[in-house]
Amino acid sequence: MISLFFNRIYRSIKIDPDVYDEVQKDKNATLSAAIVVVISSLAAGIAAKQLGASSFIFAPILSLLSWFVWAYIVYFVGVKLFPDPKTKTTHGALLRAIGFSSAPGIIRAFSFTPELMTVTFIGSALWMLACMVVAVKQTLNFKSLWKALGVVIMSWFVQAFALISILALTRNF
Numbered sequence: 111m112i113s114l115f116f117n118r119i120y121r122s123i124k125i126d127p128d129v130y131d132e133v134q135k136d137k138n139a140t141l142s143a144a145i146v147v148v149i150s151s152l153a154a155g156i157a158a159k160q161l162g163a164s165s166f167i168f169a170p171i172l173s174l175l176s177w178f179v180w181a182y183i184v185y186f187v188g189v190k191l192f193p194d195p196k197t198k199t200t201h202g203a204l205l206r207a208i209g210f211s212s213a214p215g216i217i218r219a220f221s222f223t224p225e226l227m228t229v230t231f232i233g234s235a236l237w238m239l240a241c242m243v244v245a246v247k248q249t250l251n252f253k254s255l256w257k258a259l260g261v262v263i264m265s266w267f268v269q270a271f272a273l274i275s276i277l278a279l280t281r282n283f
Contacts, residue, residue, distance in 0.1 A: 125244050
């Protein structure tokens with residue numbers, strides 16, 4: 111079981127489309143996907159610790175919450191607004207695929223200096239974006255990577271708008 115978990119992380123980091131097909135169908139992989147999200151978040155927390163950030167404890171909780179919401183937004187945009195003829199999936203399938211797409215974020219733990227932190231955070235963000243686009247393409251059965259990229263970008267704007275709206279309404283913005 112542990113070797114399967116690490117194998118899936120490795121294949122996700124390599125952006126192997128088959129791993130996203132595999133995890134979306136494996137209902138037992140939801141906990142594994144959540145663990146990947148938490149490990150990726152903790153890696154960011156380890157790196158941010160050198161800046162004096164104290165959100166090391168709250169980061170995994172917020173990451174899990176945003177992962178859950180993000181999967182719903184991608185589901186809505188990709189399945190309800192812009193589906194392909196073969197698009198048929200569930201929120202759970204997207205949770206699993208998107209969770210494993212955060213695996214490249216683990217490299218953020220190697221940010222030993224502020225310069226390395228900049229490189230690893232930007233690099234891992236782009237790498238995770240590429241993984242997520244492939245995960246969305248595979249999970250939503252899209253023919254085009256461009257369409258998957260469009261769904262991911264549109265979902266990001268929806269999430270950003272919602273967050274800004276919440277902050278504005280609570281006067282924390």
